[in-house]
Amino acid sequence: MSKRILCRCEDVTIEEFGKAYRDGFAEMEALKRFTGVGTGFCQGKGCLCESALELARLRGIDPAQIPLTNIRPPIEPLTFEELASLDLPPLMGEMETALLRKDPEVGS
Amino acid sequence: MADPAVTILFEGRPLTCRPGQSVAAALWDHGVKVLSHSPKYGRPRGASCARGHCMGCLMRIDGVPNVRACNTPVREDLRVARQDTGAVYGRPMQAALANTGHLMPVGFYYKWFTKPTIVAKLFMRFIRPLTGVGRLPDETARRAEAAGHDAAPPPRSRDLGRWDTIVVGGGAAGLGAALAAEDRTLLIDDAPRSGGQRREALDLAAAGDGDPLAGLHRLRRLREVLHQRDALLDAAPHVTRAAATTVVGCYQPDMLLLRDGTGLAVARADRIVWAAGALDQLGLFDDHDLPGIIGPRALYRLAGRDGIDLRGRTAVVWGHGPDQWLSAALLHARGARVILALDPTAAPDADALATARRLGWRLLTGVRPLAALGRAGSLAALRWDAGQGGTRDETACELAVICGRGKPVYDGAYQLGADLVLDPLRGGYVPRGAAAGRWDGRTPAGLRLLIAGEAAGATLADLLEEVTA
Known part of the structure; x- marks a missing residue:
């Protein structure tokens, strides 16, 4: 069957994304959680822009009004072995990611 | 002088490769373009970005699952296997679902069989193995075996x-x-x-x-x-x-x-x-996720450092702008048959067009890809939307380089x-x-x-x- 895949990692089609939107998921943060776009192995490298543009089209608004969803580290896949090698305690205080500030803002 | 070849073991089959190549490129040279399958519809996936971003090439390498084949260099006796072949129901079941999926409503897998709890549990036990990622390796056994060849020391920060x-x-x-x-x-x-x-x-x-x-x-x-x-x-x-x-x-x-x-x-x-x-941005036409459809950056890596064998292969380069021309020039230098497909916005200068004519590239103008057509899981042809009149020409190719906006x-x-x-x-x-x-x-x-x-x-x-x- 031919399909138009929006998110390759989570196999979300354009059709499924549109259905989720019509089901009432009108924000990227909600669509991300409901359909899985941007939550797969590639963490949105292949689909977040495309999905946001599709949402702007569905809503009929300027793409500039679709904020980027929160992109948390790691942005490159790691093994637990590598993570365990980090000398974490001295770093913990400094590891403030954008998410701490952004989460309340974007409602995630 | 070329370095001596190395041999990897792909699902038990010895394959000769050029040293310095990635596993993904070596497999490509042996005609293996489907490296994994997508989790839901079991769609074929390959090295589409060739730079470690798209995760289409996750394979089991020396027993470790989820290793990127595009970022892993070949090495003597490296064991490489697709990791979704061991799924409990196997590929036929996944393929059957991919072909009957259109009969089911969108999102059925998270809407159906959610109640009562016992039914939800049984459904989960059925549907989870379909992703086919397989079992985790036995780490102790892997290390003992890796100690035989050049075992990597544990990572340090x-x-x-x-x-x-x-x-x-x-x-x-x-x-x-x-x-x-x-x-x-x-x-x-x-x-x-x-x-x-x-x-x-x-x-x-x-x-x-x-x-x-x-x-x-x-x-x-x-x-x-x-x-x-x-x-x-x-x-x-x-x-x-x-x-x-x-x-x-x-x-x-x-x-x-x-x-x-x-x-x-x-x-x-x-x-x-x-x-x-x-x-790379590959557009959103039908079945644009087929292995064999890549962007210019993936091509630079695969035809560059990885040196995949492109001699006599037919490659379409679609889009506009300098990356399209560099892709075509690189393909030509690697011995591929180049079909230059200009999109309706392309405005190449006279010198560039003269180069295309001199080198015998086939030229298509004013086309947009409408759909990709596959054979044995990878690209076989592109179908075009040629604009006025709605003609739907097809161009046979085994590689398509989509030169969209980065x-x-x-x-x-x-x-x-x-x-x-x-x-x-x-x-x-x-x-x-x-x-x-x-x-x-x-x-x-x-x-x-x-x-x-x-x-x-x-x-x-x-x-x-x-x-x-």
Whole structure:
């Protein structure tokens, strides 16, 4: 069957994304959680822009009004072995990611 | 003299490969383009970005699952296997679902059989194994076996300390920023050799039969500039290079978590330059996810460093702009039969067209891909929307290079606190108020941040304007 895949990692089609939107998921943060776009192995490298543009089209608004969803580290896949090698305690205080500030803002 | 060949074991079958190739490229040369399958519909997946981003090439390598075949070099006796062949119901079941999926409503798998709990549990037990990722390896057994050959030491983390400037990205923009920095600078590049994704492609194209770069004056100039900047950097005492190093995360105000071959490292800087370039954008036509459809950046890697055998293969290069022409020139230099498919917006100059005619490239004009057609899981033809009259021509090809607008790499800039805005004209999320491929300012946390080059929404065409000015 031919399909138009929006998110390759989570196999979300354009059709499924549109259905989720019509089901009432009108924000990227909600669509991300409901359909899985941007939550797969590639963490949105292949689909977040495309999905946001599709949402702007569905809503009929300027793409500039679709904020980027929160992109948390790691942005490159790691093994637990590598993570365990980090000398974490001295770093913990400094590891403030954008998410701490952004989460309340974007409602995630 | 060529190095002696190495032999890898692909699902028990010995395959001869060229040293220095990635596993994905070696498999391509042996006709294996389907490296994994998507989790829900079991759609074939391959090395579509060839740079470790798309995860289409996750395989089981030496027993370890989820290893990127595009980033793993071949090695004698390396064991490589597709990791979704061991799924409980196997591929036939997945294929059956992919072909009957249209009968089921969208989202059935998370809406059906959710109540009562016992039914939900049984349904989960049925549907989970369909993703086919397989079992985790026995780590003790793996280590014991790896000890036989060159077992990698366990990863260790390091602190690279504080720098005046850290530049992320070794392309034209990153090299330029590192040269301009003048203070203690760390230059981070995910490639083993800096110069950007196009440097090797330019070198190979320039050396091709019939001089495919002859009429592409600005690309030839870019090649000179990249070589020049690279040589200047070699002689620059203020710059330390960290090659084959990727950014794992950015932490405010000023810290980067990095990874190289030995493990993780942290580094801090007074000023960070985010020049991480752009990713390929493959469009959204039907079945555009078939293995064999790639972007120009993937081609530069596969036909460049990886050196896949393209002699006599038919390749379509669709789109417009300098990346399309560089892709075509590289394919020609590698012996492929080039079909240059110009989109309706393409406006090539006379010299470029003369090169195409001289080298015997087939030319299609004013077309857009409508659908990809596959055979045995990978690309066999593209179907075109030729505009007026609605004609639907098809072009047989086993490789299609889709040269769309590059998508700026935004993740690190976002994590450092940059204010990004979605701008389709600039390919994706770019810094708000960026002008001429540049945003220079302070983050809310006080870091001096420069976002430059394709990461700030510039195109290769913009860059060529700059280097030829």
